Amino acid sequence: MGGRTLRALAPLAAVAVVALLPLVVTDRFLLKVFTFAGINALVVVGLALLFGHAGQVSLGHAAFVGLGAYASAYCTVRLGWPWPAGFAVAGALAALGGLVLAMPSLRLKGHYLAMATLGFGELMALTFQEAEPVTGGVDGFGGIPFPSLGPLEVGDAATLYWLVWAVVGVALLAAYNVTSLRPGRAMRALHGSEPGAQASGVDVVGVKVRTFVVSALLAGLAGALYAGVVGFISPSVFTLTASITFLAMAVLGGTGSLAGPIVAAVVLTLVQYIDALIPGLPQEAAQTIQSYREDIYGLAIVLVVIFAPRGIAGLWGRRGGRGEAA
Amino acid sequence: MDELLQFLVAGLKNGSIYALVALGFTIVFAATGAINFAQGEFFMLGGMLGVFFAGLGLPLPMAAVAAVAATAAIGAVFELLAVRPIKGGDPLRIIMVTIGGSVLLRQMALHLFGPDELPLDPFTEGPSLKLLGAAVERQTLWIWVLTGLAVVALALLYRRTTFGRAMRATSIQRDAARLVGVNARAMVTASFALAAALGAVAGLAVAPLTQASFHVGAGMGVKGFAAAILGGLGNPVAAVGGGLLLGLLESLTAGYIDPLYKDAVALVVLLVVLFVRPQGLFGGSGRVKM
Numbered sequence: 001m002g003g004r005t006l007r008a009l010a011p012l013a014a015v016a017v018v019a020l021l022p023l024v025v026t027d028r029f030l031l032k033v034f035t036f037a038g039i040n041a042l043v044v045v046g047l048a049l050l051f052g053h054a055g056q057v058s059l060g061h062a063a064f065v066g067l068g069a070y071a072s073a074y075c076t077v078r079l080g081w082p083w084p085a086g087f088a089v090a091g092a093l094a095a096l097g098g099l100v101l102a103m104p105s106l107r108l109k110g111h112y113l114a115m116a117t118l119g120f121g122e123l124m125a126l127t128f129q130e131a132e133p134v135t136g137g138v139d140g141f142g143g144i145p146f147p148s149l150g151p152l153e154v155g156d157a158a159t160l161y162w163l164v165w166a167v168v169g170v171a172l173l174a175a176y177n178v179t180s181l182r183p184g185r186a187m188r189a190l191h192g193s194e195p196g197a198q199a200s201g202v203d204v205v206g207v208k209v210r211t212f213v214v215s216a217l218l219a220g221l222a223g224a225l226y227a228g229v230v231g232f233i234s235p236s237v238f239t240l241t242a243s244i245t246f247l248a249m250a251v252l253g254g255t256g257s258l259a260g261p262i263v264a265a266v267v268l269t270l271v272q273y274i275d276a277l278i279p280g281l282p283q284e285a286a287q288t289i290q291s292y293r294e295d296i297y298g299l300a301i302v303l304v305v306i307f308a309p310r311g312i313a314g315l316w317g318r319r320g321g322r323g324e325a326a
Numbered sequence: 327m328d329e330l331l332q333f334l335v336a337g338l339k340n341g342s343i344y345a346l347v348a349l350g351f352t353i354v355f356a357a358t359g360a361i362n363f364a365q366g367e368f369f370m371l372g373g374m375l376g377v378f379f380a381g382l383g384l385p386l387p388m389a390a391v392a393a394v395a396a397t398a399a400i401g402a403v404f405e406l407l408a409v410r411p412i413k414g415g416d417p418l419r420i421i422m423v424t425i426g427g428s429v430l431l432r433q434m435a436l437h438l439f440g441p442d443e444l445p446l447d448p449f450t451e452g453p454s455l456k457l458l459g460a461a462v463e464r465q466t467l468w469i470w471v472l473t474g475l476a477v478v479a480l481a482l483l484y485r486r487t488t489f490g491r492a493m494r495a496t497s498i499q500r501d502a503a504r505l506v507g508v509n510a511r512a513m514v515t516a517s518f519a520l521a522a523a524l525g526a527v528a529g530l531a532v533a534p535l536t537q538a539s540f541h542v543g544a545g546m547g548v549k550g551f552a553a554a555i556l557g558g559l560g561n562p563v564a565a566v567g568g569g570l571l572l573g574l575l576e577s578l579t580a581g582y583i584d585p586l587y588k589d590a591v592a593l594v595v596l597l598v599v600l601f602v603r604p605q606g607l608f609g610g611s612g613r614v615k616m
Contacts (some may be wrong), residue, residue, distance in 0.1 A: 104601035120332045123593040301426025305419050306411045
């Protein structure tokens with residue numbers, strides 16, 4: 001079998017593995033971990049687009065996740081709206097937030113967006129905490145219903161898992177189209193050489209803004225899914241630490257591929273729950289791993305940026321290319 | 327009137343701290359064209375290392391000097407290990423590396439010194455002083471004195487020494503500076519060390535009032551950057567002006583509107599300046615290209 005056939009089959013195999021996982025993994029907690037991995041993957045796909053195709057960094061994506069989570073919780077619990085409406089509002093609100101943030105900071109040359117997103121993230125974290133009438137403040141927002149489509153409630157662990165990964169699948173398809181068709185080429189040109197892209201007639205600022213809005217939208221949807229899966233949200237979830245975790249996943253995943261970021265999101269999410277995943281792990285070892293979790297993220301960012309700027313996807317690509325040549 | 331004076335004192339106190347952190351951003355930005363996201367962690371390290379050296383039994387002045395020197399060394403090592411290996415000096419990658427590095431510095435402080443808030447003795451014991459009807463803590467005077475000294479020392483370094491001129495030359499035109507024999511790479515390392523030292527002075531000076539803690543870096547980073555961009559990024563004088571102004575805005579907001587909004591002021595300032603006047607209040611039009 002040639003490398004080309006293999007590469008065509010790989011995505012199908014990946015889809016099959018993801019889809020069939022609940023039939024093999026019956027442990028409810030474990031399934032929930034893989035559901036969280038899907039939610040993280042949704043955010044990370046957006047970040048990877050932003051990073052890999054628009055050459056920009058965000059340190060505020062946890063805020064978009066939070067915005068989506070609180071929006072959907074408010075719509076379903078306080079306003080009594082059906083879940084899909086809350087889901088849509090979550091995405092729309094996050095996208096709007098992204099637009100407001102991106103328009104001014106992306107007009108500027110340089111990397112002001114990174115600092116603007118950091119400021120935005122901190123401001124939103126403060127808002128989630130202090131806007132008690134809407135968010136429930138530090139005590140959190142509970143009693144959020146499971147996602148439902150009409151009369152169909154998605155309550156059990158396996159169905160939640162499928163719902164989340166189905167959304168990831170749709171997002172991936174959309175992202176694949178965005179990256180391989182005309183807008184994607186524009187974005188890659190942008191990452192290569194901004195003046196060059198501009199000279200060839202690419203609307204540089206427009207492409208950057210659109211990419212950022214899409215990434216914010218995906219984060220908002222992820223937030224709505226998170227709220228539905230967990231049923232309770234609080235400000236402590238949507239912090240800078242979470243934003244950096246997403247960033248570490250995207251950086252590790254690398255640019256130029258969408259599979260890389262997904263794999264990185266799943267792996268780093270599993271690391272987060274390592275104590276539950278290895279049954280015989282002594283309590284102390286689990287605690288040590290937990291206390292060094294953020295070190296792992298920080299180190300991953302530093303090492304990848306220095307030694308493998310294209311991430312794990314870059315390593316694959318190199319190997320794949322060599323295989324084809326041989 | 328007394329109330330206003332009291333707010334002004336508080337504002338100029340915090341503003342001095344922001345000014346020092348903003349200077350750190352400005353120095354590294356001038357040398358690399360990148361925002362150093364670890365700048366806030368240098369502030370954190372100043373306080374934590376001050377507590378650490380004082381805990382070893384060093385007299386306070388020596389502990390302070392040791393903390394600033396150690397933080398400067400950490401800044402230089404940080405540049406050598408993380409920033410220098412980036413070929414071509416791509417600002418995006420420098421930014422990413424400083425983000426990852428800031429996490430590592432914070433975690434390092436957490437593992438070494440623990441999660442608690444650590445107290446540091448005031449530099450001079452004694453009751454507050456009266457200044458035109460406002461109470462001024464002695465430590466606040468120390469903050470002003472140290473900020474003033476740091477600014478004067480920096481100005482002398484930049485204007486009077488060959489080393490400082492080489493740094494300025496590098497930030498204006500890197501290649502031209504190299505042509506006339508400046509070691510541009512060493513200047514980047516020096517800029518990180520200098521930025522770290524300024525952050526450490528700020529962290530050290532404020533620690534007796536706020537206590538030192540491993541997690542304060544990111545928050546101070548945002549405020550310091552807001553100050554730097556409010557004045558005009560890349561201009562040391564503007565950074566100081568931006569810092570003082572931000573401190574005053576904060577304390578007046580907290581005093582006359584609601585203390586709840588104090589921490590939001592810097593964030594709103596940051597976003598509004600980016601949106602409306604990215605070259606800053608005191609910056610010329612050429613610094614940030616539209």
